[in-house]
Structure formats: structure tokens, C-alpha cells
Amino acid sequence: MTSRVRDLGTLGQAVWLDFLERSFLTEGGLARLIAQDGVTGVTSNPSIFEKAIGHGDAYDPDIIQLVEGGARGVGDVYEELAVTDIRTAADTLRPVYDQLGGADGYVSIEVSPYLADSTADTIAEARRLWTEIDRPNLMIKVPGTKAGVPAVRRLTAAGLNVNITLLFALDTYKAVAEAYLAGLEARAAGGEDVSRIASVASFFVSRIDTRIDTVIDARVKAGDAEAEALRALRGKVAIANAKLAYQYYLELITSDRWQSLAARGARPQRLLWASTSTKDASLPDVLYIDALVGRDTINTIPPKTMDAFRDHGTLAETLVEDVDGACRVLAEADRLGLDLAGITAALVVDGVGQFAAASDALLGAIAEKRAALLGERINGLRASLPGPLQDAVDTRLEAARAEGWSRRLWHGDASLWTGGDEGAWLGWLQAGAVDRIDLEDLAAFAAEARSFKDAVLLGMGGSSLGAEVIAGVLGRAEGYPRLHVLDSSDPGQIATVTAAIDPGRTLFFVSSKSGSTMEPDLLRSYFFDLVERAAGTGRAGRQFVAITDPGSALERTARTDGFARVFAGDPSIGGRYSVLSVFGMVPAAAMGIDVGSLLAATRLMVQSCAPDVPPKANPGFRLGAIIGEAVKAGRNKLTILPSASLKPIGAWLEQLLAESTGKQGRGVVPVDLEPVGDPAAYDDDRLFVHLHLAGDQVGEPGARLAALEKAGQPVVRITLAGRDRIGQEFFRWELATAVAGAIIGIDPFDQPDVEAAKLKTRTLVDAYERTGLLEPGAPVLREGALSFFAERSAGDGAALLRTHFEALRPGGYAGFLAYIERSDVHEAALARMRVLIRDARRVATVAGFGPRFLHSTGQAYKGGPPGGVFLEITRDADPDLAIPGRRASFGTVQMSQALGDLEVLAERGRRWLRVHIDGDTQAGLVALERLVAAALA
CATH class of the missing domain: 3.40.50.10490 (Glucose-6-phosphate isomerase like protein; domain 1)
Structure with missing residues (x-):
């Protein structure tokens, strides 16, 4: 049976298939093309694998087996799938390779596009894939970037077959040809065999015309005076560019330098025409096959274009025809200012970006399949966000994908944050x-x-x-x-x-x-x-x-x-x-x-948040984007609503979020242990997060979430199937906090204002050790068991508190800083006062027991978003406890911490009031609660 595709071989041109897919291989599709059409090679790239693996369910059984067998991450799953396909294709092509003595019969796999700007990483990945796949008819695809060209030389010298891809410009092709020659020469100089090394230079065509013709059409539409000359170039520049590249190849293989290598059995680096499907419907569908037929070249053809050529392609050695005409086309393009050099340079960048986007889409699809397979073994997250916030989150996640945030974070790239020493603080990964x-x-x-x-x-x-x-x-x-x-x-x-x-x-x-x-x-x-x-x-x-x-x-x-x-x-x-x-x-x-x-x-979540998981499919990045964009939208009061069994996590989240992000007047103010209210109690500065352990009753937080969502409040729901999944939330929130820090624009690993409070405390304690004196100041008012310390008096206790709380503004928050024993009874008293203030002023409320909160939320209170109005509660320690070898008692240390805390708050311009309880603490809290209620009435 005759075949136009097979007949290209009689004109010296090999045909490679630009397609790869599991069922196509296993059902004999490639074998048939080899037998019927004389196909002698296969190329793959991230876009091809994305279409093959990311769409449909052909690979699902393998994905299930891989995930179930070793709980692998998405990168491992993808590579296992890709390596299996490449090996199968190589084995299918092995008879061709053997019959032609290694002159053809190759299958290509691309190094990760994320490594395009790193020579060392490209070389390492190429070597790893070469060893892993372990087939002599394998080619490793390396992009023709500035970093990729030197990699070609070193990989060739090491004995690897290299396919250099994303070549658009003649100058870059010349550099790639030089790298191949230099690699062979280095290998020959070391006394090693060069006869079994093959290489191709993948020169892209249709993408050039697509870009050039877009410029032409825009200028013609705008009424350019050279409209006729511009129209004459449509669909011609890419072919002219390719013809001149082939002329350089012909010159090169006749050079003394090449002949010396050829005498040692070296194989020439063939030109391979890539991107050969016609993108413009007004041009012939086989244009880039018909016009580029030449000896010692390869045309890599996608299935649809191959079908078209098989039906109505033209068989003629066209590559050497009208070379002078090709020169005129390029000269005319230059005269008309079409900037071929600029366009080809941009196309390399775009090509890497397109392959990276395809890789991200593929890895994201695998991540989604993996998450579905893991089911309840990995904690779920659902978010109900107002439209503008959802749009901001989606935009951020796409920008983070395009800018490689996942990989940059795991690689310790400090420029993701402030460019400081952030990379030195990532051991938690x-x-x-x-x-x-x-x-x-x-x-x-x-x-x-x-x-x-x-x-x-x-x-x-x-x-x-x-x-x-x-x-x-x-x-x-x-x-x-x-x-x-x-x-x-x-x-x-x-x-x-x-x-x-x-x-x-x-x-x-x-x-x-x-x-x-x-x-x-x-x-x-x-x-x-x-x-x-x-x-x-x-x-x-x-x-x-x-x-x-x-x-x-x-x-x-x-x-x-x-x-x-x-x-x-x-x-x-x-x-x-x-x-x-x-x-x-x-x-x-x-x-x-x-x-x-x-x-x-926990490792299941770590793998789900790994550098190879794109932000949109990455649970940590998704939560971090929600937190960060909520802060930028003014929703910086992250309100923690756990189910009963998860109540302890709130204090840990408080520290992680507040100390990491609350600085430079920005960040998150976490709100823990504030009883959940009706929608009317809240302003538009909240982000609600409900953490639910399966088996816990829905209870008050869960019952009111639907009402909050209906009112337009953002609600994030995180579900844990078992208590042992708590480690997954530790990691998810750590990563999310680092991501939120990048969005907010701060260093999430320092805590400058915590250190300030520590220094104040140490100064006061050291002074007491020397003198035995601690000066708490004079109250502006004594009322019963309560003494009030403030910058100025304002009548009785209720009036003083009223004046204090009147400083609360929309977007602000009220803070209770209680230097008393942390107990359920005291916690409940603070919660009741918090609800009074929240409902009266529609502001968030926070509470902390001192000095515990100083090492936690104290950072955000002093360095975070402004608007905090703080009520500090102290009392005399009775009985007190002595500290062995110290003059200061624990009560003295605690009071020093309270006074130092207040001093730093004042220095930071925060509104403060201290209430000191004389005698029974519980009775004092009851009295204070009555005054707070009166002040807000």
C-alpha cells in the first residue's frame, strides 16, 4: 500500500508523530503508523501529556494504583505515567532503531519547563530521566533558552541523545549546532565513542507566522501605507526562516570541522520542523509539510495534519527551492519593521510559558484525581466567598501559578516575600x-x-x-x-x-x-x-x-x-x-x-501542597490566597469557629497567624473563642473559618454558618474525618500563612514587636531585682474592688469604660488582655463581655491571658492593623509564689509583663485602659462585667 507520508522517506525526510497517548500505544496505533506510513519517531511535550493524561479517564486505573500503592505526590504520579508511555513508545520503535543502526527510531521526552532558566538543573533532570527510562533510542528534549544551550554541550559530551526544542531564530539554531559540535569534540577528545549519539534541532514554524500575521493584519486594518506589501508576506516568513536554517545546516556538514567528526562516525544534528499544523484557516492545512521537504530533516506531524497530508499532500523536495526568494521575504519583513528577531525571542519565552502552563494544568488534573481517590483520608476544604473576593482569589491563584509560587516557596526564594532572610526559615517544610x-x-x-x-x-x-x-x-x-x-x-x-x-x-x-x-x-x-x-x-x-x-x-x-x-x-x-x-x-x-x-x-497533606502542585489545586495555597486576599479586601479579622473536639486548635492558629502576619500595620487579627452571633452582629471585616471533626455535633457554630453565608459573609469549612488528621491542618495552615504573608507583603517569619515587649519586661524585672521596687503607677479612679489606670479620668467606672469603647471604629477591634489565671470560669466571663461589645459596636473582639498571649497575638496587637482598643486586666497575686534564687516572685514577673505590655502598646499608639482587681478575681470580673454592660447601654 502506498502512502504519501511514507513516500516522504524517499525524498530523505523522516516523519515523526507529534502525539502520544496510552491507549494509542497499547492498542497498536503507533505500530500501525510505523508499518503503514513509515513513521520513525515520536515527540512528546507537556502539552501532549496534558491532553493525554489530564482529559478523560484512560489513565485513571494507573493513577489509582499509584496513589493506593504508595500515597505518592502528583509529580511522582505524572512521571510514572509518562515514563511508562515513553518506554512503551521506545520499545515499539526499537525495531526501527535497530534496523537503521541508530540513525532513527527515537522517542523524545522533555525536561521540566520549570527548569528552563537553570543549566545545572536541566542537566541534572536530563541525566535522571535518561537513567530512569533506560532506552538507547530515547532523546531528552532541552529548550533552546540561554540556559539550555550550554546544557546541550555537556549532555552531548556525556553521551546523551538530545532534542533541542523551541528554536525560532537562526542565531539560536547556530548556537545550538555549535553546542552539539563542541560536545562531540569534547567526547572525542576523551577517547569516547561518538558514533551512537544522535541529536535533532527542533525548529518551530507556524507559531512564527501566527505572530507575524497578527501584526500584519493589525497594520493593514489600521490603514498602513504598506498594506499591499504586508499582505504579500502572510504565511511566508516562517518558511523563509526555516529554509535559511537548512542552508546553514548544509554549509555546516561540508565544513572541515564536521568532516573530522564524521570520520569518527558522528551523526549530524538533523533539523526537525516543529509546530507544523496550520493555525490560520485561510492557509493550506498542509502548508508546513509541503514547503519543508528536504533531505536529512524530520517533520514532526500531529495526527490531524498527517491525515491531511496523507490525503492531499505534495511530494517534492521543496526545502531547497527558491532560497533567494526566502532571503527576499526576510529582507522585506525587516524593511517593513516586522521585528522578526523580537518576535522569535518572545516566542521562546512564550513557548516555555505555554509548556509550564500545560504542566500546571496536567499536574492540577492529577492532583484533583488524587484528592478524589484519597477521599476522607485528606481533610477537605470548601469556601463560600462573596463574588469580588472569589474573583480576587482566582486571579491571585492564576498569577501565583504563572509566577511559580509553589516551586519558589519550596526552593526558599526570599523574593516571594521581602527578599530578606526568609529562605533560612523554611525547615518546617x-x-x-x-x-x-x-x-x-x-x-x-x-x-x-x-x-x-x-x-x-x-x-x-x-x-x-x-x-x-x-x-x-x-x-x-x-x-x-x-x-x-x-x-x-x-x-x-x-x-x-x-x-x-x-x-x-x-x-x-x-x-x-x-x-x-x-x-x-x-x-x-x-x-x-x-x-x-x-x-x-x-x-x-x-x-x-x-x-x-x-x-x-x-x-x-x-x-x-x-x-x-x-x-x-x-x-x-x-x-x-x-x-x-x-x-x-x-x-x-x-x-x-x-x-x-x-x-x-500528615504526609498526605504535605504531598498535596508540594512544589509540583499548582496553586489552584494546592490546599495550602488555596487557603493562603483566601486569607491574603481577604486581608487586602479589609477582611482581616479571621474568626475561628471550631467544633467542640477541635477547640484547642484556636490558640495555635492565633499565634501562627497573628505573629506571622501582624506587622507593619498590616496582617491578620485572629479571633478565637468569640461566641458566634447572628449576621447582624458583624461588619464586613470578617473571614469565618469553621473546622469540623466528623462525629462532632454541628452545634452553635455550624448551625449559624448558613445564615452568615446567606448574608454575604465569607465562610471556609474544613472537615477532618478523624482526630489523627490534625497534623494535616498544622501543615496546611503553616503553608497558608506563608502564602498569605507573600500576598500581604511582609516577612512571615519574624516577630519584631514581641521582642519589644520582652525587652520592656526584662528591664522592669531586672530593676526589681536591684531595688525591690515595681511602680505600677497611680490609678485615676477607684471604684469598689476595681482601680482604673488611664491617661485621663472620665467620671465613674462606667463613664471611663464608655469613653474607652467610644474609640472603637468600623474595622477596629476590642481586646481583653487578662493577666489572671486562665480557667474556664475566667474565660467565660471574658466571653460574655466580648459579646456585649461586639453586639453593641459591631466590631471583632479578642482576648488573651497574659503572659501567654505576649508570645502569640501580642505581635499583631502592637504591630498589626491599627484600630485595636485594649482593656488590660491585672490583679495582685495572692498567694504569690517565690522563684528559687530570685528576689522577684512570679507575681512580680507577671505584673512586670503587664506593665511592659501596656508601655509598648502606648508607644505604638494603641488605645489602652488598665483595670486592676483588688481581692477576689472572680468577684472583680463580675463587677467589671456590670460596668461594661452599663457603659454600652
Whole structure:
């Protein structure tokens, strides 16, 4: 049977198929084209794989098997699918390769388009694919970018077959030809064989005419004086450009330099015509096949165009015809200012971008299929957003895709944020991927911990909050110690924990990344002395474990005092991002939690947020875009509404969001433990997030979400199928916070205003150690058990509070800073006052117990969005607790923290009022609540 396509071979031109798909291979489609049409090669690229894998369900069985078999990430899934297809195609073409002695019979696979600007990464990826696929008739496609050309030389010298793609300009083709020659020469100089190396230079055609003709049509439409001359060039420039490239090839293979290599058996680098389907319906559908037939060339043809040529193509050696005419066409294009050089340069960039977009679409499609297959094993997220906010989120996600945010974040590109040292603080990415945890050691430690009845964690902020969530959500296993988290200098809080434990049967964690945080150090002194009195001098260290970064003061103290263990933190992980590192996992192990299983479940989310998952399909990026764009739209009060079992996560989210984003007058003000209200209670500065554990009753938050959505409020719903999925939310929110920081335009890894408050506190404590004096100032009003400290008086207590709250404006928020023991009773009292203010002023309300919040939301209160109006609550510590070796008591330290906090708030221009309770704290809160109600009436 005769075939026009096969007959191209008689004119010296090989035909490669520009198409690849699984069923086409397995059902014999490629084999038939080889037999009937003499096809001798196949090319693939990200666009081809996107069409093959991303559309339809042909690959779904393989995807299911890969996901089920190893819970792989989307990049691994794609590569497994692509490698399988490439191997199958190579094996199908192997008889051609063998019959022609390696002169043809190749299949090409492209290196990732994301690497187009990196020579080293392109080389590494090419070598990896070459080894992985392991077929002699494989070609690795490398883009003809500035970084790709030197890669061609080195890969050729290393013995790889290279297909250089995205060639548009003659000068670039010459550079690529030179790189191939130089690579062969380097290999020959090393005494290595050059006879089995093949290469092609993929020269694109139709895309040039598409761009040129668009310019021509626009100028003709505008009435250009050269309209007739311009029309005469339509559909001709690309072919002329290709003909001159072929002329250069003919000159090159007759050169002495090439002949020397040919004598060693080297094969010429053939020109391959790419992008040969006609995009303009007014031009012949086989234009770029008919016009480019020439010896020692390849035409890579998509199926539809191949069908057309088979039906009515022209067989003639046209590539060498009218070369002078081709020169005239290009000269005329230059005279008319069509800027071929500029267009071809832009087409390289566009080509890389198109392939990257196709890769993103493919990886996104696989991510969606993977998520559907994982089902409840991965936490879900649904968002109901007002139209303008949804549009902003969609626009941001597409911009983030085009700008490669996923890859840039994972690669530590600080320009994603402020260009500072952000890249040095991304160790939490690897912690989530379980690259930093010694599971065997944790299992051994868990066995040791079983000898204790209780465990007490002494830490602040990120060193304690993650462990507190794990304890509150997962609980302890039978036979393991109960964990108490103590992150306060409040004497009542310390006394409550002390009364709940037997010091001789308690394990103590001293947790501090820096090892110099004041509160854990003071608490260590207190409990170490307590245990020594219970267990005997020199024996207390056996009950203490340090979790700290290497080389810290705490590590030195632990060694000196004979601590049972010292667990080293990762200096590249900031405290609030440290829950999946030793700071969260060591206490978890002590509670008998299977850390390996917890991290394995977490890994599913890590893989879903990996650098190869485009932002739109990336759960962390999607949440981060919602948070960041909500802030830019003025919705910076992220209101946390967890179901009952997930209540502990709110405090962790508060710190992560507030300390990471609340700076430079911008960021998120997280709102936790504010009772949910009716839609009328809220302004348009909110973003609501409901976290729901399957099995929890819907309860009040869930019941009111529909009303909030109907009222036009943005609501995000996150669902956890099981408690062990809590680790997935740790990672999702860490990534989302980093993304939101990039959108807001801040460094999400520093906390400048937290440090300011610490310095004020230390100054006051040091002064007390010297003098025994702490000056709290004089009240402007005393009313019953309450003393009021303010810049000015305003009548009675209700009037003073009324004046204070009148400073609240739309978009502002009210804050309760309570330097009292954190308890359910006190928390409920604050919640009632918060509701009074919210409903009266339609503003968000926040509350924190001091000094706990100083290491958390205190950053946002001082450095974040303006508009905060703060009511600080203090009381005299009675009874107080002494600190071994110190003049200052815990009560003195706490009051110093309260005064230092207020001083920094005042310096930052925040509105403040301090109310001091004399005597019974609960009675004082009741009195204060009555005054707040009166002030708002």
C-alpha cells in the first residue's frame, strides 16, 4: 500500500508523530503508523501529556494504583505515567532503531519547563530521566533558552541523545549546532565513542507566522501605507526562516570541522520542523509539510495534519527551492519593521510559558484525581466567598501559578516575600515531610515516659501551643502520662498545675527554641527545686527533658543539671512553625501517640501542597490566597469557629497567624473563642473559618454558618474525618500563612514587636531585682474592688469604660488582655463581655491571658492593623509564689509583663485602659462585667 507520508522517506525526510497517548500505544496505533506510513519517531511535550493524561479517564486505573500503592505526590504520579508511555513508545520503535543502526527510531521526552532558566538543573533532570527510562533510542528534549544551550554541550559530551526544542531564530539554531559540535569534540577528545549519539534541532514554524500575521493584519486594518506589501508576506516568513536554517545546516556538514567528526562516525544534528499544523484557516492545512521537504530533516506531524497530508499532500523536495526568494521575504519583513528577531525571542519565552502552563494544568488534573481517590483520608476544604473576593482569589491563584509560587516557596526564594532572610526559615517544610524526626528514638523515649504518671511542659508560644493542641485533640494513650501545659507566670496557674501532680512521679519538659526565654527558665528553676525536695538533691535531673536548639543556654543548663534527655531542635524552624518537629512530636510520643502514624497521615497533606502542585489545586495555597486576599479586601479579622473536639486548635492558629502576619500595620487579627452571633452582629471585616471533626455535633457554630453565608459573609469549612488528621491542618495552615504573608507583603517569619515587649519586661524585672521596687503607677479612679489606670479620668467606672469603647471604629477591634489565671470560669466571663461589645459596636473582639498571649497575638496587637482598643486586666497575686534564687516572685514577673505590655502598646499608639482587681478575681470580673454592660447601654 502506498502512502504519501511514507513516500516522504524517499525524498530523505523522516516523519515523526507529534502525539502520544496510552491507549494509542497499547492498542497498536503507533505500530500501525510505523508499518503503514513509515513513521520513525515520536515527540512528546507537556502539552501532549496534558491532553493525554489530564482529559478523560484512560489513565485513571494507573493513577489509582499509584496513589493506593504508595500515597505518592502528583509529580511522582505524572512521571510514572509518562515514563511508562515513553518506554512503551521506545520499545515499539526499537525495531526501527535497530534496523537503521541508530540513525532513527527515537522517542523524545522533555525536561521540566520549570527548569528552563537553570543549566545545572536541566542537566541534572536530563541525566535522571535518561537513567530512569533506560532506552538507547530515547532523546531528552532541552529548550533552546540561554540556559539550555550550554546544557546541550555537556549532555552531548556525556553521551546523551538530545532534542533541542523551541528554536525560532537562526542565531539560536547556530548556537545550538555549535553546542552539539563542541560536545562531540569534547567526547572525542576523551577517547569516547561518538558514533551512537544522535541529536535533532527542533525548529518551530507556524507559531512564527501566527505572530507575524497578527501584526500584519493589525497594520493593514489600521490603514498602513504598506498594506499591499504586508499582505504579500502572510504565511511566508516562517518558511523563509526555516529554509535559511537548512542552508546553514548544509554549509555546516561540508565544513572541515564536521568532516573530522564524521570520520569518527558522528551523526549530524538533523533539523526537525516543529509546530507544523496550520493555525490560520485561510492557509493550506498542509502548508508546513509541503514547503519543508528536504533531505536529512524530520517533520514532526500531529495526527490531524498527517491525515491531511496523507490525503492531499505534495511530494517534492521543496526545502531547497527558491532560497533567494526566502532571503527576499526576510529582507522585506525587516524593511517593513516586522521585528522578526523580537518576535522569535518572545516566542521562546512564550513557548516555555505555554509548556509550564500545560504542566500546571496536567499536574492540577492529577492532583484533583488524587484528592478524589484519597477521599476522607485528606481533610477537605470548601469556601463560600462573596463574588469580588472569589474573583480576587482566582486571579491571585492564576498569577501565583504563572509566577511559580509553589516551586519558589519550596526552593526558599526570599523574593516571594521581602527578599530578606526568609529562605533560612523554611525547615518546617521538611519537618512536615518527616525528614527531621528520628522515629526509632521517639519510640524508645515513649517507653521511658511510661514510668511517669504526669508530664508538665514548661514553654511559651510555639514551644507549647502545638503540644497543647495534640494533647487536647488526640489525648494520651492508656498507660502513658497525662500532659499539662504550663505557659504562664501567673502564680495561680502554677499552683493549679502543682496541685494536680505528684512531683516525684512527673516528667518535665523544658521547651524553648532559643533556650533563653524568661518564663520557661523561671519555671524550670521552680519545678527543679520542687522535685529536688521530693526526690533528693542531685536526683531531679532524671525527671527533666530539654527541647531546644543546639548550643542554647538551656542545652548547657540541661547538661550541667543532668537532664535525662536533650532533644535538638532545627534552627531553620521558627517556634510557631515547629509543631511537626521535636517541639510537638516529643511531647506527643510521651503521651503514647503513634508519631509515625500521625506523620504518615500528615504526609498526605504535605504531598498535596508540594512544589509540583499548582496553586489552584494546592490546599495550602488555596487557603493562603483566601486569607491574603481577604486581608487586602479589609477582611482581616479571621474568626475561628471550631467544633467542640477541635477547640484547642484556636490558640495555635492565633499565634501562627497573628505573629506571622501582624506587622507593619498590616496582617491578620485572629479571633478565637468569640461566641458566634447572628449576621447582624458583624461588619464586613470578617473571614469565618469553621473546622469540623466528623462525629462532632454541628452545634452553635455550624448551625449559624448558613445564615452568615446567606448574608454575604465569607465562610471556609474544613472537615477532618478523624482526630489523627490534625497534623494535616498544622501543615496546611503553616503553608497558608506563608502564602498569605507573600500576598500581604511582609516577612512571615519574624516577630519584631514581641521582642519589644520582652525587652520592656526584662528591664522592669531586672530593676526589681536591684531595688525591690515595681511602680505600677497611680490609678485615676477607684471604684469598689476595681482601680482604673488611664491617661485621663472620665467620671465613674462606667463613664471611663464608655469613653474607652467610644474609640472603637468600623474595622477596629476590642481586646481583653487578662493577666489572671486562665480557667474556664475566667474565660467565660471574658466571653460574655466580648459579646456585649461586639453586639453593641459591631466590631471583632479578642482576648488573651497574659503572659501567654505576649508570645502569640501580642505581635499583631502592637504591630498589626491599627484600630485595636485594649482593656488590660491585672490583679495582685495572692498567694504569690517565690522563684528559687530570685528576689522577684512570679507575681512580680507577671505584673512586670503587664506593665511592659501596656508601655509598648502606648508607644505604638494603641488605645489602652488598665483595670486592676483588688481581692477576689472572680468577684472583680463580675463587677467589671456590670460596668461594661452599663457603659454600652
